[in-house]
Amino acid sequence: MRLILVGFGTVGRGAAEGLIAAAAELADAGCSPVVAAIVDPLVGSVYRQEGLDLARLLALADAGAPLTDHPGAEPAPLMPDILDLVEADVVVELTPTNLVDGEPGISHARQALSAGRHLITTNKGPIALAWRELRELAAGNGVQLRFEGTVMSGTPVLSLCESGLAGAGIRSVRGIVNGTCNYILCEMEAGTGYREALHAAQQAGYAEADPSGDVDGWDAAAKALILANCVLGADLALHDVARAGISSLDAEDIQVAARAGEVWRLVARVDRTASGWTAGVAPERVGNADPLAAVRGPGNLLVFDTEALGEVVIGGPGAGRRATGHAVVADLLAIHAGRGRRR
Amino acid sequence: MRLILVGFGTVGRGAAEGLIAAAAELADAGCSPVVAAIVDPLVGSVYRQEGLDLARLLALADAGAPLTDHPGAEPAPLMPDILDLVEADVVVELTPTNLVDGEPGISHARQALSAGRHLITTNKGPIALAWRELRELAAGNGVQLRFEGTVMSGTPVLSLCESGLAGAGIRSVRGIVNGTCNYILCEMEAGTGYREALHAAQQAGYAEADPSGDVDGWDAAAKALILANCVLGADLALHDVARAGISSLDAEDIQVAARAGEVWRLVARVDRTASGWTAGVAPERVGNADPLAAVRGPGNLLVFDTEALGEVVIGGPGAGRRATGHAVVADLLAIHAGRGRRR
Numbered sequence: 001m002r003l004i005l006v007g008f009g010t011v012g013r014g015a016a017e018g019l020i021a022a023a024a025e026l027a028d029a030g031c032s033p034v035v036a037a038i039v040d041p042l043v044g045s046v047y048r049q050e051g052l053d054l055a056r057l058l059a060l061a062d063a064g065a066p067l068t069d070h071p072g073a074e075p076a077p078l079m080p081d082i083l084d085l086v087e088a089d090v091v092v093e094l095t096p097t098n099l100v101d102g103e104p105g106i107s108h109a110r111q112a113l114s115a116g117r118h119l120i121t122t123n124k125g126p127i128a129l130a131w132r133e134l135r136e137l138a139a140g141n142g143v144q145l146r147f148e149g150t151v152m153s154g155t156p157v158l159s160l161c162e163s164g165l166a167g168a169g170i171r172s173v174r175g176i177v178n179g180t181c182n183y184i185l186c187e188m189e190a191g192t193g194y195r196e197a198l199h200a201a202q203q204a205g206y207a208e209a210d211p212s213g214d215v216d217g218w219d220a221a222a223k224a225l226i227l228a229n230c231v232l233g234a235d236l237a238l239h240d241v242a243r244a245g246i247s248s249l250d251a252e253d254i255q256v257a258a259r260a261g262e263v264w265r266l267v268a269r270v271d272r273t274a275s276g277w278t279a280g281v282a283p284e285r286v287g288n289a290d291p292l293a294a295v296r297g298p299g300n301l302l303v304f305d306t307e308a309l310g311e312v313v314i315g316g317p318g319a320g321r322r323a324t325g326h327a328v329v330a331d332l333l334a335i336h337a338g339r340g341r342r343r
Numbered sequence: 344m345r346l347i348l349v350g351f352g353t354v355g356r357g358a359a360e361g362l363i364a365a366a367a368e369l370a371d372a373g374c375s376p377v378v379a380a381i382v383d384p385l386v387g388s389v390y391r392q393e394g395l396d397l398a399r400l401l402a403l404a405d406a407g408a409p410l411t412d413h414p415g416a417e418p419a420p421l422m423p424d425i426l427d428l429v430e431a432d433v434v435v436e437l438t439p440t441n442l443v444d445g446e447p448g449i450s451h452a453r454q455a456l457s458a459g460r461h462l463i464t465t466n467k468g469p470i471a472l473a474w475r476e477l478r479e480l481a482a483g484n485g486v487q488l489r490f491e492g493t494v495m496s497g498t499p500v501l502s503l504c505e506s507g508l509a510g511a512g513i514r515s516v517r518g519i520v521n522g523t524c525n526y527i528l529c530e531m532e533a534g535t536g537y538r539e540a541l542h543a544a545q546q547a548g549y550a551e552a553d554p555s556g557d558v559d560g561w562d563a564a565a566k567a568l569i570l571a572n573c574v575l576g577a578d579l580a581l582h583d584v585a586r587a588g589i590s591s592l593d594a595e596d597i598q599v600a601a602r603a604g605e606v607w608r609l610v611a612r613v614d615r616t617a618s619g620w621t622a623g624v625a626p627e628r629v630g631n632a633d634p635l636a637a638v639r640g641p642g643n644l645l646v647f648d649t650e651a652l653g654e655v656v657i658g659g660p661g662a663g664r665r666a667t668g669h670a671v672v673a674d675l676l677a678i679h680a681g682r683g684r685r686r
Contacts, residue, residue, distance in 0.1 A: 018651060022510035029509070148507065154652050156507015163506045164491065164499015166372070167365035167672040291658070294637045301656075308361060308669035309497050312659035313644075315634070316652050326651035329510040338681065 001033045001336060002051075002087055004117075006079055006108050007094035008040040008061055011122050011149075011324050015094055016054040018154075018325025019332075026329070031336040037086045038067065039078050046073040047086050079104075080111035090335060092328055093121035099213075099222055099238060102129040113137040113145065120331040122149030122324050128222040128238055131229050144335050147230075149327030151223045152177060152300045155316030156330055161231045161304075169307030170232060174269040177223040179298030179318035180206045180214035181246050181266040185283075186297055188254045189263060194247065206298055206319070216245035217266065220281040224268040227279070227302075232270055234277035242280035249283055257285045265292045291315075344376045344679060345430055347460075349422055349451050350437035351383040351404055354465050354492075354667050358437055359397040361497075361668025362675075369672070374679040380429045381410065382421050389416035390429050422447075423454035433678060435671055436464035442556075442565055442581060445472040456480040456488065463674040465492030465667050471565040471581055474572050487678050490573075492670030494566045495520060495643045498659030499673055504574045504647075512650030513575060517612040520566040522641030522661035523549045523557035524589050524609040528626075529639055531597045532606060537590065549641055549662070559588035560609065560624040567611040567622040570645075575613055577620035585623035592626055600628045608635045634658075 005012055019026070019033060026033060035054055037047035044067035046052065056070050068075055076082050083091075091112035095105050102125035109126040112119045114137060121127065126134060127147045138145035148158045161170070176182050183206045187197035198215065201207035213219050221241040228234035228241075246266050257264055267284040270277060286292045291313050295301045300318030303311055317323040348355055362369070362376060369376060378397060380390035387410040389395065399413050411418055419425050426434075434455035438448050445468035452469040455462045457480060464470065469477060470490045481488035491501045504513070519525050526549045530540035541558065544550035556562050564584040571577035571584075589609050600607055605628040613622045629635045634656050638644045643661030646654055660666040 018510075021512065021651065025510040025512070154511070155655055156503060156511075159507035160499060160503055160657075163677065164502035164673050166676050167361075167368040168497070168669050169364065169368070289637070289639070291637060294632070294634055296632070308364065308672070309659050309666050312498055312657070314503075314655070314657050316655035323652050326511050329651070330507050333509050334506065 001031055001089050001332065003033050003035045003090045003092055004037045004039065004082055004086060004088045005035055005092045005094060006039055008038050008043040009094070009096070010321050012038070012040065012094040013058055013061060014321030014325035015092060015328040016058055016325070017322060018329045020054050022329045026333065029333055029336060031333060033332060036088055037076050037082050039076055039082050041078060043067065045076040045078060045082070046070060047076040047082065048073045049086065079108045080115070083111060083115045083117070088117055090118040090120060090332065093119060093123055093126070095123055097124040097222070099125055099128060099218055102126050106130050109134050110137065113141055113143060116141045116143055118143045118335050119145050120328055120335070121147050122327055124150045124219070124222040124226065127230065128225050131226070132235070146331035146334060147226070148331050149324045151226055152302070152316060152318050153320060154323035154326035154330065155300060155314065155318070157302055157314055158231065159330060159334065160314055165304060165306065165312065168309050170304050171307060172269070172271045172305045173227050173232070173302055174267055175302035176265055176292055176295050176300050177268045177302065177318060178214055178220040178266055179300055180211070181220070182295060183298045184215070184246060185264050185266065188249070188251065189258065191251070193251045194249060215247045217243045217281040220266060220268045224270055224279040224281055228270045228277050232277055234270070234279070236277065236279055240279065242282065244282040246283050260285070261288050262286060263288070263293050265295070267292065344374055344432050344675065346376050346378045346433045346435055347380045347382065347425055347429060347431045348378055348435045348437060349382050351381050351386040352437070352439070353664050355381070355383065355437040356401055356404060357664035357668030358435060358671040359401055359668070360665060361672045363397050365672045369676065372676055372679060374676060376675060379431055380419050380425050382419055382425050384421060386410065388419040388421060388425070389413060390419040390425065391416045392429065422451050423458070426454060426458045426460070431460055433461040433463060433675065436462060436466055436469070438466055440467040440565070442468055442471060442561055445469050449473050452477050453480065456484055456486060459484045459486055461486045461678050462488050463671055463678070464490050465670055467493045467562070467565040467569065470573065471568050474569070475578070489674035489677060491674050492667045494569055495645070495659060495661050496663060497666035497669035497673065498643060498657065498661070500645055500657055501574065502673060502677065503657055508647060508649065508655065511652050513647050514650060515612070515614045515648045516570050516575070516645055517610055518645035519608055519635055519638050519643050520611045520645070520661060521557055521563040521609055522643055523554070524563070525638060526641045527558070527589060528607050528609065531592070531594065532601065534594070536594045537592060558590045560586040563609060563611045563624040567613055567624055571613045571620050571622040575620055577613070577622070579620065579622055583622065585625065587625040589626050603628070604631050605629060606631070606636050608638070610635065
């Protein structure tokens with residue numbers, strides 16, 4: 001299995017670390033991935049037909065050294081030209097999410113799938129904005145499109161829906177899919193105001209300098225959209241997802257809830273209504289017995305209401321370099337096993 | 344995909360209901376199962392080469408009428424003779440668990456696998472007592488052995504480990520895998536003594552007249568053993584699983600824990616030690632912030648500690664006719680998709 005990694009920032013390096021850490025388990029499954037190229041306009045782009053040493057590239061990138069210092073590595077062109085230069089089975093798209101137009105992820109995805117390469121992506125943009133087009137492109141080219149890392153990072157929620165929950169009749173999904181907001185809300189439960197809690201999240205590395213993608217609910221809305229369209233078969237656009245963030249909550253709101261034995265959570269929901277599927281994200285007060293109340297800090301948790309099983313919950317990390325890297329490993333194993341043909 | 348159902352008691356009927364309920368999703372996946380025979384020494388045994396109408400058989404069984412009242416159905420021999428009479432791809436073994444010698448499940452499993460049939464079972468006996476032998480038999484005959492229903496009934500914990508958690512480096516598992524004990528412990532939190540709580544569990548249909556399989560930890564021990572051997576690659580026997588039940592707990596224990604902000608849970612554990620994997624089941628006091636504390640009544644929940652993701656939790660029903668029936672549907676879809684070849 002030959003791979004091209006597109007993007008070698010935090011997520012790309014997490015994927016490389018995941019591939020290194022899971023080497024034995026990949027080999028056990030009969031899968032020995034060879035990374036033939038890494039392309040990133042900022043960090044650098046290299047290829048080597050015989051395969052690159054990921055540990056060496058990680059050391060180079062972390063030290064800010066040029067990736068071409070890797071023995072035998074040649075400078076590489078970016079997407080899509082790299083596809084002509086390097087034989088590959090799988091393109092792993094690891095560029096940052098852009099929910100305005102999905103670029104450059106959507107172009108990378110189109111190029112890879114059109115060229116008959118399987119696509120793994122951790123980038124919410126292409127899946128949130130162009131799922132149906134990309135799915136058809138994958139099907140038309142006989143390749144797989146996998147994106148476990150787009151929802152709850154490496155916590156295996158999409159593969160759960162694809163395998164064990166298949167046939168269980170999912171009626172609705174609700175849960176916490178943005179760890180940054182949950183971290184802020186938990187800080188506020190300890191008595192801090194919104195501003196201070198946001199600052200703490202930024203200090204802890206959970207929130208970015210411009211936090212609007214998280215606190216205004218865009219990230220959670222994209223994930224709700226992916227669950228609605230890709231798991232539940234809805235056909236919604238991002239603007240169909242009702243969206244409210246947490247920045248309007250203040251210390252008083254938290255205290256009022258606490259006196260009622262409740263906590264605030266930013267809840268993503270996908271529900272079936274008489275007129276079809278709806279998706280939304282909004283802060284909600286939940287009782288202490290609700291599994292969402294038990295999710296502390298940057299954790300994520302989804303509750304699936306199913307016909308066969310009633311409620312099934314899955315929880316785990318919602319972010320993190322290593323966790324997102326695992327999503328790539330899981331998707332690669334699924335491609336290797338030929339699973340997920342229905343996607 | 345042609346099926347023989349072995350066992351048509353509660354679990355067998357749940358499987359039939361699951362197959363009916365999931366017919367559309369099975370068809371979507373390109374899988375149209377035909378049940379050609381149902382064999383049960385108590386309820387009756389019938390076959391029809393063109394396939395049986397499951398809804399009609401359910402109605403007959405629930406009414407106590409002979410299954411041969413199904414139009415066109417012939418009386419069938421039991422296992423293994425039915426294998427010679429009816430062409431089938433999959434044998435679905437749904438007889439009750441017997442942890443003493445695994446019978447009749449182990450014999451049914453051996454017969455089916457030796458005859459080149461895929462095996463789905465919800466019966467803990469064969470998997471807890473003869474996993475390695477049966478796995479080799481399946482591999483040698485080029486067929487699959489699947490048993491989602493043996494742990495947390497239809498909550499898809501085994502497929503989660505097989506797909507999304509593959510490569511994540513599971514370090515340990517702990518959790519609640521016996522809903523009857525959890526129901527009793529939750530009743531006791533409300534102030535009842537052990538005897539009354541057990542009686543309530545029996546009245547609610549969670550505990551059997553002889554409750555020892557549940558309250559003495561045998562059921563949980565078998566599930567811990569299955570997780571250890573089948574998911575984590577251990578090679579333990581049932582007598583290697585340290586086992587303590589809940590019958591020694593009294594109202595005073597519950598109150599002492601409550602005063603410390605804790606609750607009692609029957610916790611199954613699989614851990615890696617210097618000398619290999621260990622598995623055990625024992626009542627433990629857990630803090631209110633522990634996800635196990637939030638599991639109420641007959642629910643089940645497992646916490647996987649992984650290298651790539653830290654803690655991942657999955658929770659859902661641990662029993663129930665419809666839930667266990669779903670496990671059969673999920674296993675059938677996996678066989679259809681050719682997944683799980685590593686088993």
